[in-house]
Amino acid sequence: MLRADAERLAVWGDPIAHSRSPQLHAAAYAILGLPWTYERRRVSEAEFAEALADPSETWRGLSLTMPLKHVAAEAATTLDRAARLSGAANTLVPGEEGPRGFNTDVAGLVAAIREQGIEDAGRARILGAGATATSALLALEALGAREIDIRARRPEQARPLVALGGQLGLRVTAAPLDAPHTRSSPGADPALTIATLPGDAEPAASVLEEIVVPGGLLVDVVYGTWPTPLARAWESAGGRAVSGLPMLLHQAVRQVRIFTSGDVDEPLPSESDVIASMRRALMED
Template sequence: MLSPDATRLAVWGDPIAHSRSPQLHAAAYAVLGADWTYERRQVPESLFAGFLAELDSTWRGLSCTMPLKAAAFAASVVRDRRAKLTGAVNTLLLDPSGPRGFNTDVGGIVRSLQDEGITAVDGARIVGAGATAASALVALTELGARHIEVVARRPHAVAPLEAIGERLGVTVRPVPLDAPAHAPLPVTVATLPGDVRLAAPSAEALAVGGGLLVDVVYGQWPTPLAQAWPAGGGRAVSGLGMLLHQALLQVRVFAHGDVDAPLGGEDVILAAMRQALDAGVGD
């Protein structure tokens, strides 16, 4: 059981200055009446294990963003199902028996797609093949997808996603990023980092056929892909919805250790978090 003195939380990553997690969590804990602090810390992957070992009993948990999700997975002594499937942990509950790892990105993507009216899908596309792509793959399968195209610069990098697909009974097909054309699909989830600049021909080819684009980037919006998307007749949204919902699931973990159990008054908490995000305070 966590100590009553375990009141400190933070988001770690590299870079981290753009993170809007502090404002989201502060809004949630104000509604909950929890006197907890939540801060940012720039932590390179090479220093993660050492910094984690230095935390004392006043620490309740961590949110881990890129490039720390694999390191957080390795540090976890217990992992939830989504973390096991993806090999990625973005939430650590610092239990005295050892860190408990969760992947709330999957639920964040599911809920953000549902907010956009996507409650079921058979086929979909993912752009990128990193840790967030694995979360997107699991999220799309939870919405019913059985055929998923993964567009990547290096098609061989899709192999880990193909392995996840095999475990879930889903067909994952790698497609080169510079392909001259792509089949229309109702949903595309782009998982490329914000500093990746897509060539205009690649962005335009992906946009053909429209559908909904959810680009997980929010700090460097609009991305080149999002700018190209309307020309194909589709609609593009940023990763703020994913950020909001994955943060709410993190609050569940930090509040009572169960990512699947709703909080009391969760609608009010979510509304406060959404308002804080819309206000843009603390960017």
Template sequence: MTATTADAPGTPGAEASVLEVWGDPIAHSLSPRLHAAAYRELGWAWQYGRRRVAADEFAAEIAGLGLAYRGLSITFPLKAEAFAAATRLDETSVLTGAANTLVLRGGERLGFNTDVDGLVADLTEQGVAGLAEARIVGAGATATSALVALARLGADRVEVLARRPEAAAPLVGLGERLGVGISVATLLGSDGGPVPLTLSTLPGGAELPADAAARLAGDGGLLYDVVYGHWPTVLADAWQRAGAPAVDGRGMLLQQAVRQIRAFATGEVTEPLPREQDVVAVMRSALMED
């Protein structure tokens, strides 16, 4: 069932005010810095921390949360677990089969996927427009969000590169529903030709043969790597060596966090925050801190 404004968890001053980001690993996460900056600017007495949670621990951890918890940000590798734990889901979560946000309201868990619109917003800021084709590296949960984002940006042809081509089968099915033609190849076997955008969804620290990375950099256009804690990645290093543009995922992190905070405040990701431009500005400054 789709979450609506009627499902809002209450006003920002409500008792439930504890929030966390969950993932494994999680120590590198910049989400606490982003959220803390936003809450200070808004004058909300919310607390935001981080918790390392493995996939097989997720159910027990969420069952043990007390009433003080307002919501959770969910990162790798827990987005499928969050999707399964939600009692209601927004349309983007249903489409992708992944949730990166859970709003906790009594016995309910409202699930959202803010990665998609966060990625669309930052790619637009990067000057990506009128996109017809692109390349995705990786075939996990984030690749699903990347595909939906590319479709919303106008792409109708996407090449997916995966270590195991069979892992890309769900992306092929999703592409059919979105009206996007999907071709699949291994990381060493791309033959899709030049593209204006390569979107890497590989986890930080993922290994990739240097020759494969160099070949992709040669015709991959702008590299948008969702990683931000392990920079430069193997792909980013190859792009830089080739003199090609490469950006990390901090902008996506910022934009999806803005939408998470909207959901935590009202239960709706499309309702802007009070003085949202000011909030975004302090969050952006927080990302630049050493």
């Protein structure tokens, strides 16, 4: 049960042992001087509703990872724009009429990309068409992308993304991972690619030939296995590749904002110090 006066927080998901959220949040609350605890708990999709309603367990707020983001969005009575458009909530807090849901992955990805010096995405590419790809598309919209090329093993899975892009006024196309890419005209290559593929995926050489962009930036949202085969190929071709750790950091900062003030846009007291402490916690683990 969510309760505003509780001092316990947690991340739920299945699997959950790999989550770095406890280190990040503990570092933040130590700097902020808050006596809150932050736990890691395995909760399956089938167990979610009962666990959320359990009156014997009270939580100030919850972070949700896979496979719970969609059921968390369904359980929320209100959603922020990112959660509403993506149908996924990675954060729940109590509200007057029930849980309030947020998707901080979008803003976290935007902040991580801006750290790499990109303010205007222009033309961009997403690899994969799963749940995280929707947050990637919304992040690219926030970064001013106008054309987005989606590459997926099964392009038909990208139809909802193409439709969402149309609603947002973006030109979104979908093709197989190994579809030929024309590089003859200036500006044909996207300067930014966001990969949402599984971390252990090892694309065939024929696929890499079409998706690796020499000189471009790859943001691979994976952080448990690094470098990924894709990241190695990318850097071998002269591009830059960054992992999902900066995205994880910045989405957690926004969760801390929500857990402390209820406002995702309200900066924390001494936020630069909080971010520095959270970043150190990631590097030390």
